[in-house]
Amino acid sequence: MTTQWRGLYDELAAAIQNGTLKPGQRLPTEHEQSASRAISRNTVRRAYLALSQAGLIRIVNGRGSYVMQTGLTYEIDSDSRFREVLERQGVASSIQTLSTGLGRAEPNEAEALSIKPGAAVLRQTMLILGEGTPFILTTRVFPADLALDLEERLLRLGSFTALLRDLGLGPLHRVSTTVGARMPEPKEARLLCCPLNAPVLDVVALGRLESGRPVEWQHALMNSRLIKLSFLSP
Known part of the structure; x- marks a missing residue:
């Protein structure tokens, strides 16, 4: 019964x-x-x-x-942005910034960004939400020498794409995306509103300018119950 x-x-x-x-x-x-x-x-x-x-x-x-929102497909190519994907599928997007601040590059970050370990970087952690539902928890790392007032500009303009445009550096192109899966830590599960026993997608991506300079290293956790990844051929 x-x-x-x-x-x-x-x-x-x-x-x-x-x-x-x-x-x-x-x-x-x-x-x-x-x-x-x-x-x-x-x-x-x-x-x-x-x-x-x-x-x-x-x-x-x-x-x-x-x-919960479910079943969204994130089509990844060199220029795709997740908030744009949400908007195209009729889901209003928003960002909740958890932290932004200057720090020192970890060895893996420095290698990806072609800078020295310990070099100054700007690190930002935020949640990307659709209709108030957390989809992605992401940390992005940028070389601090892109601008003297990099942190102030990023916070004022609200996006790295807009910041690059403001600096006259051109568009950002994703050149690599590596995807794994793991169980979330308790804090990650709480922020993503997902179960501890359900895997999250663990994604590392690198973005470069048209000049070839790498300027964005990103580590993102995605709620696998909400997002499917689709990789588009160039």
Whole structure:
């Protein structure tokens, strides 16, 4: 015999998977579900927690529970940007900057950017969201000598592409993308609103100017339940 929480879980999971409940849609509160179904709030809470652990909803403290975005394909070529991919698929994008600051290049960063280990770099970590749902947690590293006021310019202009244009350096081209997979750390899972037992895509990419100079090294974690990668041939 199906328990009450499992019955609610199965009903909501089916509604999410068949599209009756739409990505980004807010679910009724625990109190509302409890009152309308004559079941306890603990039963609703257990069902919602299981849906969250399955990656079907995200629970935002103080705001409610929302159906997760799913099934977006990120087509990667030399010029693609994930926020543009979201917008083309009708998903409003946003960025949450977690940290920005000057530091010293780690050996792997320095090798990729063709600079000396310990050279000054600007490091920025941020979340890329679609309709409020976290899709990508990314850290990008830039050579600090691109501009004397690199950090101020990046924060003011809001994007590295706009910064390069402002500096007159031309467009950025992705020249390599390496993809792996692993389980997320607790902090990563919390930021991406994904289960600890579901793998994330571990992506390292390098961007260069038309002159050939590498100017962006990026390490990104992508929620594999939300994103599929497609690599386009040149």
